[in-house]
Amino acid sequence: MTSESPRAPRTLFEKVWDDHIVRPATESTPAVLYIDLHLVHEVTSPQAFTVLRERGLRVRRPDRTVATMDHSTPTTPRDQHGRIAIGDALAAAQLAQLERNCRDFGIELHELGAEQQGIVHVIGPELGLTRPGMTIVCGDSHTSTHGAFGALAFGIGTSEVGHVLATQCLLQRRPKTMEVRVEGALRPGVTAKDIILAVIAKIGIGGGTGHVMEYTGPAIRALGMEERMTVCNMSIEGGARAGMIAPDDVTFEYVAGRPRAPRGAAWDAALERWRGLPTDEGASYDRSVTISASELAPMITYGTNPGMGMRIDAPVPRPDSLSDGSERAALEKALRYMDINPGERLLGRRVDVVFVGSCTNSRISDLRLAAGVLRGRKVAPGVRMLVVPGSQQVKRQAEAEGLHTVFREAGAEWREAGCSMCIAMNGDSLAPGQYAVSTSNRNFEGRQGKGSRTFLASPLTAAASAVRGAIADARELTNA
Amino acid sequence: MPDTITPVRTVESPYVVLDAQNVDTDQIIPARFLKVTDRAGLGDALFADWRYDESGSPRPDFVLNRPEARGAEILVAGHNFGCGSSREHAPWALRGYGFRAVVSTRFADIFHSNALKNGLLPVTIPADVHERLMSWPANGVRPTLKIDVASQTLTLPDGTEVRFPIESFAKHCLLEGVDELGYLLNAGGEIAAYEEVHP
Numbered sequence: 146m147t148s149e150s151p152r153a154p155r156t157l158f159e160k161v162w163d164d165h166i167v168r169p170a171t172e173s174t175p176a177v178l179y180i181d182l183h184l185v186h187e188v189t190s191p192q193a194f195t196v197l198r199e200r201g202l203r204v205r206r207p208d209r210t211v212a213t214m215d216h217s218t219p220t221t222p223r224d225q226h227g228r229i230a231i232g233d234a235l236a237a238a239q240l241a242q243l244e245r246n247c248r249d250f251g252i253e254l255h256e257l258g259a260e261q262q263g264i265v266h267v268i269g270p271e272l273g274l275t276r277p278g279m280t281i282v283c284g285d286s287h288t289s290t291h292g293a294f295g296a297l298a299f300g301i302g303t304s305e306v307g308h309v310l311a312t313q314c315l316l317q318r319r320p321k322t323m324e325v326r327v328e329g330a331l332r333p334g335v336t337a338k339d340i341i342l343a344v345i346a347k348i349g350i351g352g353g354t355g356h357v358m359e360y361t362g363p364a365i366r367a368l369g370m371e372e373r374m375t376v377c378n379m380s381i382e383g384g385a386r387a388g389m390i391a392p393d394d395v396t397f398e399y400v401a402g403r404p405r406a407p408r409g410a411a412w413d414a415a416l417e418r419w420r421g422l423p424t425d426e427g428a429s430y431d432r433s434v435t436i437s438a439s440e441l442a443p444m445i446t447y448g449t450n451p452g453m454g455m456r457i458d459a460p461v462p463r464p465d466s467l468s469d470g471s472e473r474a475a476l477e478k479a480l481r482y483m484d485i486n487p488g489e490r491l492l493g494r495r496v497d498v499v500f501v502g503s504c505t506n507s508r509i510s511d512l513r514l515a516a517g518v519l520r521g522r523k524v525a526p527g528v529r530m531l532v533v534p535g536s537q538q539v540k541r542q543a544e545a546e547g548l549h550t551v552f553r554e555a556g557a558e559w560r561e562a563g564c565s566m567c568i569a570m571n572g573d574s575l576a577p578g579q580y581a582v583s584t585s586n587r588n589f590e591g592r593q594g595k596g597s598r599t600f601l602a603s604p605l606t607a608a609a610s611a612v613r614g615a616i617a618d619a620r621e622l623t624n625a
Numbered sequence: 626m627p628d629t630i631t632p633v634r635t636v637e638s639p640y641v642v643l644d645a646q647n648v649d650t651d652q653i654i655p656a657r658f659l660k661v662t663d664r665a666g667l668g669d670a671l672f673a674d675w676r677y678d679e680s681g682s683p684r685p686d687f688v689l690n691r692p693e694a695r696g697a698e699i700l701v702a703g704h705n706f707g708c709g710s711s712r713e714h715a716p717w718a719l720r721g722y723g724f725r726a727v728v729s730t731r732f733a734d735i736f737h738s739n740a741l742k743n744g745l746l747p748v749t750i751p752a753d754v755h756e757r758l759m760s761w762p763a764n765g766v767r768p769t770l771k772i773d774v775a776s777q778t779l780t781l782p783d784g785t786e787v788r789f790p791i792e793s794f795a796k797h798c799l800l801e802g803v804d805e806l807g808y809l810l811n812a813g814g815e816i817a818a819y820e821e822v823h824p
Contacts, residue, residue, distance in 0.1 A: 173794060188660075300735055384708065
C-alpha cells in the first residue's frame with residue numbers, strides 16, 4: 146500500500162495485514178491472505194502432502210517454502226562417523242517421508258544433522274529467512290516466535306499447511322489487536338522469559354484468544370533479538386496466535402548479512418520499507434495491558450499450564466483463596482498432579498532433571514546465560530541436566546566459545562539440535578512423577594513424558610537449580 | 626480428497642461431560658502419538674493419559690470408559706478447550722473416536738479453526754448455560770443435545786434453545802460441504818496478480 150492520501154493511523158499488525166490481502170474479506174467470506182514464508186517440519190506436514198498427491202496439486206511456491214527436521218529427531222550425540230542414529234522406527238519413517246515429500250515437490254530441506262538443521266523457529270531467523278513485514282506460517286503454534294521481527298507469524302493446522310503449499314494463501318478473518326506494554330527496565334537476573342511468564346500469569350492462558358499481541362514499551366525496546374523471540378514465542382501460551390514487536394535498529398542489525406537477507410540496493414529498499422512498519426502515533430488497539438518490568442522477579446510455574454506462574458520466592462496460591470469455582474477446581478487438580486501443597490514455597494524443592502533448550506530458550510544468548518551460572522560449578526548429584534542447542538549453528542557457535550566444555554565439566558549433557566524434552570516424542574523425556582526445571586514453553590500434564598511434572602523458568606533459574614539440585618534463584622548464586 | 630466434503634448440518638446425540646478446564650491438545654492427544662504420517666486410528670489415542678493406566682488398560686473412572694459414554698457424539702468440556710499446540714491430530718482424534726461436536730465456553734483459536742476443517746463442531750456457549758449442562762440431572766436417561774448449524778442453535782435436554790456463534794464462511798462450508806482448499810484454488814488468478822506486484 147503506497148497510497149499518498151492521508152489515512153488513519155495504523156498498528157504494526159494492520160500494516161502487515163493490509164500488505165498481504167489478495168482478496169479482501171466480505172461479510173460472507175474471509176480475506177485471502179498471502180503468505181511470504183512457509184516453514185515445514187516432519188510432524189504436521191505428511192497428511193498435507195498426501196492431500197496434494199491425491200488432488201494432483203503442486204507446491205505453488207517451493208521458493209517460499211523451507212523444511213527442517215526437529216520434533217521427532219533424536220538429540221543423542223553423533224557416532225564416530227558423525228551420524229545421528231534414529232532408534233525409533235516410527236520417527237525414522239516420518240523423517241523419511243519428509244525427505245521424500247521435499248524431494249518430490251522441490252522443497253529445500255535441512256535434514257537431520259545438516260549444517261543448518263535445527264528447530265524451525267531457530268533456523269528461520271538464523272538464516273535471515275525471517276524478516277520484518279512478512280507473513281510467516283508453520284504447522285506449529287510457536288511460529289509466533291518470528292513476530293519478534295515485526296512479522297505476522299502464526300501457527301496453522303495441517304489442513305492449512307496444505308492450503309499454503311497449494312496456493313501460498315490462507316483464508317483468514319482479521320484478528321483483534323492487543324497491546325502488551327512493558328514499562329520500566331528489568332533488574333539484573335531477570336530475563337525476557339520472566340517478562341513473558343509474568344504476562345501470561347496476568348492475562349491467563351486464554352487471555353489473548355482472538356487477538357494478535359504487540360509488545361511495546363521501553364523494556365521491550367531494550368531487549369536483544371533473541372530475547373524478543375523468547376517473548377513472542379510464548380504469545381500462544383497467552384492464547385494469542387501471534388505476537389509482534391516493531392522492528393528497529395536492533396532488528397535490522399540482526400538481519401543484516403544473514404545468508405538469505407537482501408543485499409545492496411535490495412537491502413536499502415527493504416530497510417526503507419521496514420522503517421515504515423512500526424505502529425503509527427495515535428493508532429489504537431482493541432485491548433491493552435501494562436506490566437512494569439522493574440517490579441519483576443525471576444518467574445516459575447507451579448501448575449499444569451503456563452498461566453500458573455509466580456515470582457520464584459512466592460508461596461504457591463491456595464485454591465481456597467479463589468472465589469471462582471471452576472478456577473478453584475482447576476488449581477486443585479493442577480496441584481494434585483504436581484504433588485505440591487497450597488502455600489508451599491518452591492525454592493529449595495528437589496528436582497530430578499534440568500532442561501535447557503526448546504524454541505523458547507535454546508539460542509546462543511540462552512546458552513551463555515546458563516553457562517555463566519555453571520562455570521566453575523557442578524550439577525548436583527542425582528540431577529540430570531540436558532543442554533540442547535536450538536540448531537547446528539547455535540551448537541557450532543557455543544563450541545567455538547567453549548560453552549560445551551563448561552556444560553560438560555559441570556556434568557551436563559551436551560546434545561545435538563532439536564526440540565528434545567520440550568515435546569518428548571524423540572527419546573528425550575522424564576520418567577513418570579519426575580520433576581524438571583525446564584526452559585521450554587509448556588508445563589501441561591505429561592508434556593515432557595507421561596506423568597512428567599514441569600516447572601517453567603528462565604535459563605538462569607534452570608542452571609542455578611541444576612547446581613543446587615533444587616529450585617533456586619540464580620541471583621543467590623551469582624550475587625546479581 | 627474430493628473438492629467437496631461431507632456436509633455437517635445437525636448433530637443430535639447424548640453428551641458426555643469432561644469436567645476439566647483448559648483441556649490442552651497434549652491431553653487430547655499426547656505428542657508420542659504424533660509420529661504418524663496419516664490420520665487413521667488416532668481415536669484410540671484420544672485422551673490417552675487420562676483414559677488408560679500404566680498397563681494400557683482403561684481407567685474405569687474416566688468418563689469415556691463409563692457405559693453411559695458409549696455412542697455419545699457430543700463432548701461438553703470445561704472452559705477454554707483446545708489450548709496449546711497446533712496439532713490437527715487433536716480434532717482427528719476426537720473425530721476418530723466418534724465425537725462430532727465439542728461444547729465449551731471458549732476454544733483456543735487454532736483448535737477452533739482445525740476443528741471446523743474436519744467436520745467437528747466447536748460450539749461456544751455462555752457460562753451459565755454451560756454450568757447447567759455440566760451438572761444436568763441424569764434421572765436414568767442420558768440427556769441429549771441437538772445442534773443445528775443453519776439456525777446456529779443448541780437445543781438443551783429440556784427444549785431450551787441457545788444460539789451459538791459461527792463464522793459465516795465456515796457455516797457455509799459445513800452446510801454445503803464446501804472445501805476451503807477448492808475455494809482457494811479458485812482464487813488462483815488473483816493470487817497470481819498479487820505475486821506480479823509483490824515478487
